[in-house]
Amino acid sequence: MAAASGLAARSARWGRIVGRELVTVAITIFGLLLVTFLIARVMPIDPVLAVVGDRAPADVYEKARLDLGLDKPLWTQFAIYIGKVFTGDLGTSVLTAQKVTDDIKTVFPATLELATLGTLIGAVFGVPFGIFAATHQGRWPDQLARFVGLLGYSIPVFWLGLMGLLLFYAKLGWVAGPGRLSVAYQDFVDPITGIVMLDAAIQGEWDAVRDAFSHLILPASVLGILSIAYISRMTRSFLINELQQQYVIAARVKGVPEWRVVWGHALRNAVVPLVTVIALSYMHLLEGSVLTETIFAWPGLGRYITNSLLNADMNAVLGGTLVVGAVFIAVNLFSDIIGRLADPRAR
Amino acid sequence: MSDTSVSDRSSWRDWLMSTSPASRRQARLGQFYRQWLSFRGNPSAMIGLVIVVALLLVAAAAPLVASQDPLAQNLPQRLQPPSWAHLFGTDALGRDIFSRVVYGTRVTLVIVLLVVITVGPIGLLIGCAAGYLGGWVDTVLMRITDVFLAFPRLVLALAFVAALGPGLENAVIAIAFTAWPPYARVARAETLVIRNADYISAIELQGASQGRIVWKHVVPMCMPSLIVRTTLDMAGIILTAAGLGFLGLGAQPPIPEWGAMISAGREQIFDQWWVATFPGLAICVVALGFNLLGDGLRDVMDAR
Numbered sequence: 235m236a237a238a239s240g241l242a243a244r245s246a247r248w249g250r251i252v253g254r255e256l257v258t259v260a261i262t263i264f265g266l267l268l269v270t271f272l273i274a275r276v277m278p279i280d281p282v283l284a285v286v287g288d289r290a291p292a293d294v295y296e297k298a299r300l301d302l303g304l305d306k307p308l309w310t311q312f313a314i315y316i317g318k319v320f321t322g323d324l325g326t327s328v329l330t331a332q333k334v335t336d337d338i339k340t341v342f343p344a345t346l347e348l349a350t351l352g353t354l355i356g357a358v359f360g361v362p363f364g365i366f367a368a369t370h371q372g373r374w375p376d377q378l379a380r381f382v383g384l385l386g387y388s389i390p391v392f393w394l395g396l397m398g399l400l401l402f403y404a405k406l407g408w409v410a411g412p413g414r415l416s417v418a419y420q421d422f423v424d425p426i427t428g429i430v431m432l433d434a435a436i437q438g439e440w441d442a443v444r445d446a447f448s449h450l451i452l453p454a455s456v457l458g459i460l461s462i463a464y465i466s467r468m469t470r471s472f473l474i475n476e477l478q479q480q481y482v483i484a485a486r487v488k489g490v491p492e493w494r495v496v497w498g499h500a501l502r503n504a505v506v507p508l509v510t511v512i513a514l515s516y517m518h519l520l521e522g523s524v525l526t527e528t529i530f531a532w533p534g535l536g537r538y539i540t541n542s543l544l545n546a547d548m549n550a551v552l553g554g555t556l557v558v559g560a561v562f563i564a565v566n567l568f569s570d571i572i573g574r575l576a577d578p579r580a581r
Numbered sequence: 582m583s584d585t586s587v588s589d590r591s592s593w594r595d596w597l598m599s600t601s602p603a604s605r606r607q608a609r610l611g612q613f614y615r616q617w618l619s620f621r622g623n624p625s626a627m628i629g630l631v632i633v634v635a636l637l638l639v640a641a642a643a644p645l646v647a648s649q650d651p652l653a654q655n656l657p658q659r660l661q662p663p664s665w666a667h668l669f670g671t672d673a674l675g676r677d678i679f680s681r682v683v684y685g686t687r688v689t690l691v692i693v694l695l696v697v698i699t700v701g702p703i704g705l706l707i708g709c710a711a712g713y714l715g716g717w718v719d720t721v722l723m724r725i726t727d728v729f730l731a732f733p734r735l736v737l738a739l740a741f742v743a744a745l746g747p748g749l750e751n752a753v754i755a756i757a758f759t760a761w762p763p764y765a766r767v768a769r770a771e772t773l774v775i776r777n778a779d780y781i782s783a784i785e786l787q788g789a790s791q792g793r794i795v796w797k798h799v800v801p802m803c804m805p806s807l808i809v810r811t812t813l814d815m816a817g818i819i820l821t822a823a824g825l826g827f828l829g830l831g832a833q834p835p836i837p838e839w840g841a842m843i844s845a846g847r848e849q850i851f852d853q854w855w856v857a858t859f860p861g862l863a864i865c866v867v868a869l870g871f872n873l874l875g876d877g878l879r880d881v882m883d884a885r
Contacts, residue, residue: 258727261727261728262728265725265728266731266732268728269728269732270740273740273743273744274744377625380625380876381625384625384869384872384873385865385869387816387872388816388820388864388865388868388869388872389865389868390820390823390827390840390843390861390864390865390868392824392827392843393843393857393861393864396847396850396861397858397861399851400850400851400854400858404851520733521733521734521736524736524739525735525824525827528828539736539739540828543742543743543828543830544828546743551739551740551743552740554736555737555739555740558733558736559731559732559733559736562731562732562733566731
C-alpha cells in the first residue's frame, strides 16, 4: 500500500524524532554535568586542603592548587571535568582510596538486584490492584485502592524498613536480617555477575541462594510497596480512560464477555503507557534505595553515596549522583522509545 | 437537605446557589460554596482536612498539648516504655517522646512552609513566562526544568546538603532547589491553554502590557492547579525533609525533628521499639493528611 515516497517520508519523520531525542539527551547530560560541577565548586570546603592538610606550607599548597587545575578559568576547569567524566575518570574516593568508577562497579549490581525485585513486586501486585479499582470505579474497592495508594505515598521508606525488620526479623524470624548474605555463606559465593543470587545459582550453592533470597525479600518488599502505590494508581487511570472509549461500548454491545472486554481489549491498549510507568517506577526505586540500603546495610550505590556523604567524600558523592542521573536519563529515553515503537499510531 | 422552614439559613443558601448572581462577590462566594459542598461529600478529603487542621492546631498550641519540655533530659527515666506518664515512652536521654512529637509538628510546618513559599512563586514565574512568551524563552526555561527533572530528587538534595553542610536552613534550600520543576511544568501547561483564550486576545487588543496580562489574567487562572499541586507536594516535601533528617543532614539535635528522632531510635529498635515507631507514625499521618486533602481538592478544583 505505502509507496516508496511514503516510506521515505516515514523514515525522514523517524530520523527527525531520533534526532530530537538525541539532542534532548545531550542537553540533559550537559546540564547534569554542569550541576554536579557547580555543586563541587560552591562547596565551602577547600579542595586543596583536603589533599595537603591544613598545616601545609604555602608553596606546597600552591603546587597542589596548580596540580588540581584550580588556577585555570572556571570554563576551562569545566571542560577538563567533562573530558575526565567521558574517559571514565570520576576521581579517587578519599574513603576507599580507590577509583570512584571501580567502587561504583562493585556496588551497582547490589542496587540493581534490589530495585529489580522491588519493581517486579510492584508490578505483580500493582497492576491487578489497579485493574480491580478501575472495574469497580466509585465503589468500595476503588476507594480502598485510592486510600492504599495515597498511604503508599505517605510512608517514609526508612521507617517502613525499620518496622519490617522489627516485625519480620526480630519478632517473627521469617526473614534474615541486614546485609546481603549470612557470614557462613560468604566464602562459598564468588562474584561473577555481582548479583549474589545469580552467582550462587551458577555455582550450584542452593542453600546460599535461599539465604540470599531471605536477605533480599524484605528490603525488596519495602521498595515494592512504594511502587505498588504508584503503579496501581496509574493502571487505574489508564484503564478507566480506555473503558470510556467507543470501541469498548461496541464490544459490549456485540456481547463480548466483560472479562474479555477488560483484559483483552482495554488492557491491551493500556499496555504502552503502563510500560512507561513501570520504567519510571524502576527509576524511583533506584532513588528509594538510597534510604532503604542504609537501613538494611545493603552494600549498594545508595549506601555508597550516603556513606561518602557523611565522610565529606565529594568525589564519591558526585560520581554516584552522576551515575544515578545518567541511569534516569537512560530509562527515560528507553521508555520513550518503547512507547513510540509499541504505539501503531506513532509507527 | 432538610431545610423545611424559611429561615435565615435557607435564604443564605439561595443567595449562594443563585444561578444569576447579581455581583462579582456573590458569584465568587457561590462558586466557593458549591466547591465546598462537593468537597464535603468526599469522606477521604474530609479526613485529610481534619488531619491538616489538627496539625495546625497542635503546632499552634504545642506548649499546651505537650506534657513536658521536649528538650528536658531525665536520665533516670531513660528508655521507659509507653505509660500514662509518658504516652509514647521516653528516649535514650529520658526525654518525653510524646512532647517531642508534638513540638516536631512545628519543625515540620516550618520546613514545609519555607519550601512552599520559595518554590511556588519561582515555579509560577518560570512556568507562566515560558508558556506566555513562548519561542526561545520557552525552550531555554523548559530545558533547564528538564535537567532538574532528570535528577532524582533526594539524591540531588543530598548532593546539595553535602556541599552546603548539614542543617535545617540548608536542608530547606536543598529541597526548594529540587522541588520547583513540577510547579513550572504545571504553570506552563495551564498558561498554554489560557494564552489562546478569547478573553486574553480581547485584553491584548485593549493594549494591556504583557506584564499586566500575565500578572492579572494568567496567574490567577493558574492558581487552582497550583494549589492542588502544592498540597499534593507537601507530603513529598515532608518525606524528603524526614529522609535528610534521618541521615543526619537536616535539623540537628536537639531539635525535635521526626526524621532525626527515628534515626536516634534506630539503635534500640529491637529492644525499645517505641523510640523510632511514634515519630514515624506522626510522619505517616501528616503526610497522608496532605495527600488526602490534595486528592480531594483536585477533584473539586481541577475538573480537567
